[in-house]
Amino acid sequence: MDERVFESLPLSQDSFQVLWESVLPSMATQPILDQDNWLPELNTTLSGFDLFPYVPPVLENLLTPPASTVPTTSDYPGEHAFQLRFQKSGTAKSVTSTYSATLNKLYCQLDKTCPLEVLVDKEPPHGAILRATAVYKKTEHVAEVVRRCPHHQQEDAFEHRSHLIRVEGSQRAQYMEDLNTKRQSVTLPYESPQLGSSHTTLLLNFMCNSSCMGGMNRRPILAILTLETPEGQVLGRRCFEVRVCACPGRDRKIEEENASKTPSGSKPTKKRKATPAPAPSTAPPKKIKSASSTEEDDKEVFVLRVRGRERYENLKKINEGLELLEKNKCKEEVVGGASRGKRRVDEGTD
Numbered sequence: 001m002d003e004r005v006f007e008s009l010p011l012s013q014d015s016f017q018v019l020w021e022s023v024l025p026s027m028a029t030q031p032i033l034d035q036d037n038w039l040p041e042l043n044t045t046l047s048g049f050d051l052f053p054y055v056p057p058v059l060e061n062l063l064t065p066p067a068s069t070v071p072t073t074s075d076y077p078g079e080h081a082f083q084l085r086f087q088k089s090g091t092a093k094s095v096t097s098t099y100s101a102t103l104n105k106l107y108c109q110l111d112k113t114c115p116l117e118v119l120v121d122k123e124p125p126h127g128a129i130l131r132a133t134a135v136y137k138k139t140e141h142v143a144e145v146v147r148r149c150p151h152h153q154q155e156d157a158f159e160h161r162s163h164l165i166r167v168e169g170s171q172r173a174q175y176m177e178d179l180n181t182k183r184q185s186v187t188l189p190y191e192s193p194q195l196g197s198s199h200t201t202l203l204l205n206f207m208c209n210s211s212c213m214g215g216m217n218r219r220p221i222l223a224i225l226t227l228e229t230p231e232g233q234v235l236g237r238r239c240f241e242v243r244v245c246a247c248p249g250r251d252r253k254i255e256e257e258n259a260s261k262t263p264s265g266s267k268p269t270k271k272r273k274a275t276p277a278p279a280p281s282t283a284p285p286k287k288i289k290s291a292s293s294t295e296e297d298d299k300e301v302f303v304l305r306v307r308g309r310e311r312y313e314n315l316k317k318i319n320e321g322l323e324l325l326e327k328n329k330c331k332e333e334v335v336g337g338a339s340r341g342k343r344r345v346d347e348g349t350d
Contacts, residue, residue: 081121082236091249107248149215
């Protein structure tokens with residue numbers, strides 16, 4: 001601003017209108033700003049001077065609370081009575097997914113649809129979401145992030161191919177990774193049950209086997225499903241164990257049988273049976289075998305089961321040697337008997 005303009009104006013003698021017209025003659029035609037609404041009009045009038053740059057408001061939906069390092073795995077129905085229900089299926093070999101209520105465990109095949117029914121007694125607030133997260137069950141592994149194995153990741157062309165849990169049948173699913181914990185989750189907007197239904201169906205896929213090297217590597221996992229507000233506040237939580245295998249029905253049947261044998265869930269331990277002391281023998285003393293019985297035993301054939309090819313070959317050679325020795329002995333007896341008979345004949349002739 002030109003300092004000469006201020007020097008020509010006596011202090012506290014002219015109004016703001018005179019100052020405004022002398023400083024900005026081109027804007028003299030603009031009306032004096034209203035005292036109540038001066039900020040929006042001044043921002044519009046002086047937009048070329050960039051005196052009041054526009055600052056976008058902060059969206060409250062983006063201010064989600066930080067995720068916990070160790071997620072909670074306890075069930076929490078909340079005020080909405082959040083529940084999960086699995087479709088009933090047996091233990092046949094043909095089933096692709098089956099749920100054990102006694103073990104609270106889902107058995108499913110790789111990349112096969114697992115339908116889950118979501119139930120609430122009270123309608124959640126508008127914009128509520130469902131979140132699915134996988135964590136390791138054991139304490140020594142719970143701090144690690146559950147990811148797919150490198151082999152299945154390379155074979156998949158999906159954008160978020162490192163995620164173990166995938167939602168099927170919805171284009172509104174969002175795959176997220178926490179910046180602090182690096183844990184991966186998938187979210188889906190909550191939909192109210194359709195007319196005549198009491199539940200909402202959620203379709204989940206598990207994209208890696210429990211036995212995959214470089215992935216879960218036979219470590220048991222838990223799936224955590226939470227009902228949350230748009231701001232990330234948890235309204236309800238349900239957890240269940242998951243085993244991704246080739247034959248869900250067979251594995252469920254075996255593990256349920258083992259659990260019924262051991263109520264505490266620990267592995268059964270084999271107890272050694274105490275060997276009783278030998279009772280005094282009341283049988284009569286064995287009789288000494290006669291020469292005739294010994295000859296009969298020599299003619300009897302026995303079968304011996306031998307473990308290992310090398311041991312079998314050695315015993316076979318020993319047996320062949322004994323057979324050869326027995327034949328030679330018989331020949332010597334025959335030859336000796338013939339020679340003695342010939343000698344007797346010669347003696348008689350003399």
